[in-house]
Amino acid sequence: MSERLLSPVLADLHLLTVLATTRSYTQAARRLGISKASASMRISELERAAGVPLVRRSSRSVALTEAGQQLVDEVEGAFARIEQGFNGVRDLVGQPRGLVRVSAPVALGRQVIGPLLPGFLASYPEIRLELDLSDRLVNLAQEGFDLAIRHTHAPPETHVAWALCETRTWLVAHRDYLARHGTPEHPSELAQHRCLPYLRGGGVQRWDFERALPRKRAERVSVPVAGPFKANNSELLREAVLGGVGIGLLPDFSCAAALREGALVALLPQWQPVGFFGERIYALRPYAPQVPRAVQCLVDHLRQRLAGGVGA
Numbered sequence: 001m002s003e004r005l006l007s008p009v010l011a012d013l014h015l016l017t018v019l020a021t022t023r024s025y026t027q028a029a030r031r032l033g034i035s036k037a038s039a040s041m042r043i044s045e046l047e048r049a050a051g052v053p054l055v056r057r058s059s060r061s062v063a064l065t066e067a068g069q070q071l072v073d074e075v076e077g078a079f080a081r082i083e084q085g086f087n088g089v090r091d092l093v094g095q096p097r098g099l100v101r102v103s104a105p106v107a108l109g110r111q112v113i114g115p116l117l118p119g120f121l122a123s124y125p126e127i128r129l130e131l132d133l134s135d136r137l138v139n140l141a142q143e144g145f146d147l148a149i150r151h152t153h154a155p156p157e158t159h160v161a162w163a164l165c166e167t168r169t170w171l172v173a174h175r176d177y178l179a180r181h182g183t184p185e186h187p188s189e190l191a192q193h194r195c196l197p198y199l200r201g202g203g204v205q206r207w208d209f210e211r212a213l214p215r216k217r218a219e220r221v222s223v224p225v226a227g228p229f230k231a232n233n234s235e236l237l238r239e240a241v242l243g244g245v246g247i248g249l250l251p252d253f254s255c256a257a258a259l260r261e262g263a264l265v266a267l268l269p270q271w272q273p274v275g276f277f278g279e280r281i282y283a284l285r286p287y288a289p290q291v292p293r294a295v296q297c298l299v300d301h302l303r304q305r306l307a308g309g310v311g312a
Helices: 004-022 025-032 036-050 066-090 106-123 175-180 186-192 235-240 254-258 293-305
Strands: 056-059 062-064 096-105 128-132 145-152 159-166 170-173 205-213 216-225 249-252 272-274 280-285
Touching: 004 025, 004 062, 004 066, 025 036, 025 205, 036 175, 056 235, 062 066, 062 293, 066 186, 096 106, 096 293, 106 235, 128 293, 145 293, 159 293, 170 175, 170 254, 186 205, 186 216, 235 249, 235 254, 249 254, 249 280, 280 293
Parallel strands: 096 128, 096 145
Antiparallel strands: 056 062, 145 280, 159 280, 170 249, 205 216, 205 272
16 A cells, blocks of 8 residues: 555544544544544545445444454554554653543532642643543543543552542531431431432432441441432532531532531541442543553642642
8 A cells, every 4th residue: 555545544544443432423523633524524435445334323323343343453552552652752852741631520520629720730831631520430431531530449440540548428417407307326317317318320329337346347337318309419418418408428528628617517426438439539540551641740740739638
């Protein structure tokens, strides 16, 4: 194949590998900085050059044909090595640069991550950031994100995980609510209270608590909870708790200030909520042999700034 023909074919092959990951012309076009119409036209041109259909198109999704998948399997490793090699050479010289796309939960991003970014951007003027706030668990590779910030118990083994800081969950209420409904002395009593669960799936929600006992195995209690309000955002739940609507289970970054100021009361201090919001905040990235320098700089910045925790 001549050099004149090879150049556009290589670019279109790379587009095909991105399309295989995203399964979406819109997402593939966004990752490559081209229009959706251009992406579709280039795949059609690649199919004409190959002489066989490479993509099955429907109104809902995009899938590869057997020939398309075979082609992607053959070339995607080479493109990954090219990208890693180019990024490695570029990172050897000068300031870290490039676009870093980050995903974070809404409340965590607004209250913790967002305030730390101006200082980072001032230190690294050649780096551009995109912060996407969503409580939906995004597919990093498919949607083109470089990093995700999440609070969890155990990060997936398929990802590189940097622990940023410890975090904990608090059971809290407003004094007005406690004056009207009483203060629970044991987790089982929460079944009779107006609780404000985090909106997560359907069915009956349960809160789990654990209490350490001297020289004995920890005691664990699971309680079904219900109440007049649910939300998938801890800031909204905090506001409902502050309004005396009910008892909430909140991450420290959403309630630490209200606890310090005495606006909220911590309940059941001998019992630790478990299995809900996670015990650490991590920066996550799908495993790759090399981490771009701009991404590593952002991780290092967050780890340094969060060394004292988020509820301090």
